[in-house]
Amino acid sequence: MAxxxxxxxxxxxxxxxxxxxxxxLGLLLWAEPYHRGYFADDDSLRLPYxxxxxxxxxxxALGFAFIIVTVVVTEFVRDKRGNSVGEKFVNGWLVPGWAWxxxxxxGVYTFGAACQQLTVNAAKYVIGRLxxxxxxxxxxxxxxxxxxxxxGYIQAYTCSGASAAQLKEMRLSFPSAHASYAMYTAIFFIFxxxxxxxxxxxxxxxxxxxxxxxxxxxxxxxxxxxDHMHHWSDVTVGFLVGFAFGAIVFVYIxxxxxxGMPRSWETGPPEMLPQPVMSR
Numbered sequence: 001m002a003x004x005x006x007x008x009x010x011x012x013x014x015x016x017x018x019x020x021x022x023x024x025l026g027l028l029l030w031a032e033p034y035h036r037g038y039f040a041d042d043d044s045l046r047l048p049y050x051x052x053x054x055x056x057x058x059x060x061a062l063g064f065a066f067i068i069v070t071v072v073v074t075e076f077v078r079d080k081r082g083n084s085v086g087e088k089f090v091n092g093w094l095v096p097g098w099a100w101x102x103x104x105x106x107g108v109y110t111f112g113a114a115c116q117q118l119t120v121n122a123a124k125y126v127i128g129r130l131x132x133x134x135x136x137x138x139x140x141x142x143x144x145x146x147x148x149x150x151x152g153y154i155q156a157y158t159c160s161g162a163s164a165a166q167l168k169e170m171r172l173s174f175p176s177a178h179a180s181y182a183m184y185t186a187i188f189f190i191f192x193x194x195x196x197x198x199x200x201x202x203x204x205x206x207x208x209x210x211x212x213x214x215x216x217x218x219x220x221x222x223x224x225x226x227d228h229m230h231h232w233s234d235v236t237v238g239f240l241v242g243f244a245f246g247a248i249v250f251v252y253i254x255x256x257x258x259x260g261m262p263r264s265w266e267t268g269p270p271e272m273l274p275q276p277v278m279s280r
Contacts, residue, residue: 013107020114027121033171034128037148037155038140047228049133054223059178063185067109068102070189074196075101105254109188112249113181120180120241121172129174132228137162137170176230179221179238180245186217187246195256217242 038045075098078084084097131137138159142149146156159167190210197206221239224230230238250256 013111017107017111017114020111020118024114024118024121027118027125031125033125033168035155036128036130036171037153037157038130038134039153040142044132044231045130045134047132047136049136050227050229052224052227052229054178054220056178059181059220063113063181064110067185067189068106070192071105071109072098072102074192075099075105078196105192108249108254112188112245112253113184115249116180116184116242116245117177119245120175120177120238123175124172124177127174128171129231129234131170131173132231134170137166173230174234174237175241176221176224176234176238178224179217179230179235180242182217182220183239183242184246184249185242186213187243188250189213191246191250191256 075084078101079096079098085101134140139161140154140157141160142154143156143158148155149157162170190213193206193210197209199205217239221235224235225232
């Protein structure tokens with residue numbers, strides 16, 4: 001019966017993950033972003049088009065590889081020190097405690113990443129904010145006979161340059177999915193290492209790794225502005241969304257309290273003093 005419960009648990013986990021991943025995939029493949037108009041004198045849309053330094057595939061690969069390596073190494077070391085949850089039997093197979101802990105942690109991280117990406121990409125398609133390189137990439141030709149353009153806000157126009165895929169990406173500026181995912185990964189890593197990455201050999205090593213992860217996420221966000229892919233407000237909101245998801249997923253889904261999070265405000269039981277010898 002215990003084996004059946006574990007198999008059902010794994011199957012249900014994958015089903016829930018697919019329920020989040022499929023709408024995200026459908027949004028990216030088939031949805032069309034809102035066609036927002038523009039003002040002819042909007043200088044924030046006149047930056048030149050540049051190739052991005054960090055692609056979505058590269059960022060996702062680095063983020064997942066970073067978390068997987070961190071979790072597997074940390075759980076393996078904890079298991080060798082006797083701090084694991086113990087071995088599990090799944091369909092007759094003996095699964096080490098570190099492997100089961102790694103599965104749960106990476107699974108929760110993946111679920112949170114999918115939810116975070118669905119949130120930011122849904123906002124992208126609903127709002128349809130134009131990227132800073134809109135004029136350079138689109139080279140719009142306004143429809144002078146359309147009543148939609150009478151007030152100076154150009155809504156009826158055609159793009160004379162770029163491919164269909166580029167024209168779609170051109171409308172997906174707000175918020176920055178790169179910044180959101182990078183910050184989500186950094187916050188998840190920072191919280192995870194704070195709870196589980198305990199080593200008495202150095203006081204600052206853990207905090208140095210946390211700072212490095214935060215700086216890496218910060219650089220990803222800044223690179224989106226430098227590459228003229230996002231406005232600064234897009235990156236700011238992306239950071240906030242990623243931070244919120246990283247903290248909520250770790251605290252309320254992974255639930256670090258079950259790993260023995262230190263509680264410095266709690267005091268241990270008072271020491272028992274020897275009873276005085278009663279005089280006779």
